Amino acid sequence: MKAEILAVGTELLLGDIVNTNAQYIARRLADLGISVYHHSVVGDNPERLKDAYELAFKRADLVITTGGLGPTKDDLTKEIAAEYFNKELVVDEESMKKIEEYSKRNNRPVLESNKKQAYMPKGCIILKNDHGSAPGCIIEDKGKILIMMPGPPREMKPMFENYAVPYLEKFSDGVLVSRVLRVLGLGESEMEDRVKDIIDSQDNPTVAPYVKDGEATLRITSKANIKEEAVKLLVPMESNIRERLGDYIYGVDDTTIEEVVAKLLIDKNLTIATAESCTGGLIASKLINYPGISSVFMEGVVSYSNDAKVKRLGVKKETLDKYGAVSKETAEEMAVGIAKTAGTDIGISVTGIAGPDGGTAEKPVGLVYVGLYIKGSVKTKKLNFWGDRQNIRNRTAISALDWLRREIK
């Protein structure tokens, strides 16, 4: 089966946003063994959209669209598709009910423009939208398949995974199995050096490195007629790589470092509190994104001012005067202080210079100290980053969490 990905939206054509949806869908279709030869983007224009359908169905059996399902009159993907396939648009009662309930809950009237989202091509398969109001749908006709999904990635991705992928599995041409190994604490070249011979001699499975925002990944992909065979090919390759990268690998696939750490804390029933300066709540916020964290995460302090460090955490004024707020000593007292005042097993602290100002020759922008108190003993770690403020703060949070992972593992 040949597929084509068609993104609809003038905001894409104008370069207001990046077409990350195409990448996501392309990768998942590759996993399913469905070949993709073209991606296209077209604006919210009836004639060009119709031409785009015609062209796509000339080249492919399956066309997947994203975008243009919203309430505004610019949103035309569904309307033009209905025209193309000569189908009437009819109310989908369940979708209409959902839209009405949503408006009610928000004390808003149900506008005509909202209702438009519940009109679907007659006879189509509805794809539920669990994260927004515009449902997607599948039209099967003339030996062709059209799958339409909303544009916002956080609506599109779960819809695709939960409702489109199960539908598509029957068209899968052989099976691809992929596994992404997630690596922290090793630079890109260092990681590549360790697995270079594997990458150079790859065939099936293939191994692809990728680096983004201080984190590296290795994607292993194997192909076979059935899933079991593909997994059999993948497993020894994964073991081989794991032997070389050891516990630099913190997780697989879509796992995040905060998820790994949160799970470890919950499993081991270790309570935690955070004391953050330059990261300003980023570590707490990442951990709290994990549902169920409330059983172990007790509290956090964003001790941005020196006053707060003294008052909330019991950092000694002399320490601040003698060593400065960004120092090993302050990080240590912050970690002990937050654990003691919160009564937790673990206290993790961060103090650093995120820039762009505030750096000196001795303490440059990017210098960060992390403190880690675990049940009576405390350690600190000095880190150096470069990049802009946001980048430094984010890398600091990730590195601190990764250090915590290794210490409690």
Next chain:
Amino acid sequence: MKAEILAVGTELLLGDIVNTNAQYIARRLADLGISVYHHSVVGDNPERLKDAYELAFKRADLVITTGGLGPTKDDLTKEIAAEYFNKELVVDEESMKKIEEYSKRNNRPVLESNKKQAYMPKGCIILKNDHGSAPGCIIEDKGKILIMMPGPPREMKPMFENYAVPYLEKFSDGVLVSRVLRVLGLGESEMEDRVKDIIDSQDNPTVAPYVKDGEATLRITSKANIKEEAVKLLVPMESNIRERLGDYIYGVDDTTIEEVVAKLLIDKNLTIATAESCTGGLIASKLINYPGISSVFMEGVVSYSNDAKVKRLGVKKETLDKYGAVSKETAEEMAVGIAKTAGTDIGISVTGIAGPDGGTAEKPVGLVYVGLYIKGSVKTKKLNFWGDRQNIRNRTAISALDWLRREIK
């Protein structure tokens, strides 16, 4: 002039990388007033690449490609273009010299595959690559223009800016001026209802609404022969929209709500402290992303447990028992408590149910209370969101900051 962006590369088709080049070029072409109606992606396949050229030149006068100029035998963009335009590939001496020097500097032999990069379509305009070995080029023929650039963004962007843009300026069909108005606190349909007649009757300037993660934007774009004229067209339209949307508009272009709030706090010299439950440090973290915030941001508490609310913020145990942690009363005491203990002018608090568990019929997932203490007086606000945990937390943080903005403005 109509243009089309064509990205070449199997790694894009497979979803290994995101096509950020298309966004970059699209935005710059919009700045130049060159219309783009299609973006496409095609793999490193001779037949499909040739078809892609044919299609693109049928639809457009100018085609800009990225990718496929490298040394490997998969890189075919230039070769197929030469074939399409019936041009010979000839050595460009300067490019060859550069490749030889580059190899010498890196103590590498000059491979045949490297030399391939210096063969260019006869009569083309060479675009220097200041950040890599593959030059780009411009072919002018049959009334059409083809601009080919390398795929890596750090090579493509400077080449485009320094060599392609000066070439393209002569085709600039007038000047486009854009302004994005950023809106918070109004739903997408509500916003559209207020400006519907403007959108319906738009011509020059055009007005395009867009919504993402609870935030809405309106892009106004005007076109004229010179910039001053375009600005003159834009200004009254902006005023007209501002009259209808009032202070729901919090900023323009790339401004973020945290930036607006941080600037307001600094300008008015209002000190602030945060007390967060479900947002878990997100509000603090957003504010702290603004450089210079340290003069007004004093501290934050992530009072996730009830204990922390009592101990750190002085919330009364009776309040928690009687009304619960997620209540108007608790939000109020949190806001007062953080301001009092931190000694700040402003205390902002959040308590809510981010889910996926913990909701009841009375207090469903997505229910959030925000408390706002400003110099002696305190208010609370009840909010309802839907979506996943991350989304609820993020929208809560943005709404809380937006409320703060309106109160201190």
